[in-house]
Amino acid sequence: MPQQPLAQVPKDAQWYWQEHGSCREADPLLFFHPQNERGSSRARRDRAAKLVCAGCPVRMECADYAVRAREPYGVWGGLSEEEREHIYARLDSRHYPRSRGEGIKAAGDDFTEAVSPRTLGIA
């Protein structure tokens, strides 16, 4: 389960879903890049984390939380840091998604595409 650095935890955040995350049995280091990791190493690690997320029964709850909290680090709900940055960049800070479900709505098609066979290189 990804840890929670620098997050702006939504007031209505609930954590029951974390008990069901597929990453509970995975290496936590898979979900966060080491300092200075770049290029193909980072892409491979992100992809391995995404593969875990792809089969996770609480992926939607996880991604919704991450977007609402504006999580800066790690793979959450199959969304990489870069993918979430793209989502954050198109949001209006005056109407930032804070209520449950608004994070997924804001992610839009990026949520599906994040773990699509094409993205994961298994198409």
Ligand code: SF4
């Ligand atoms: S979606 Fe990924 S990061 Fe989130 S709980 Fe599931 S396996 Fe863990």
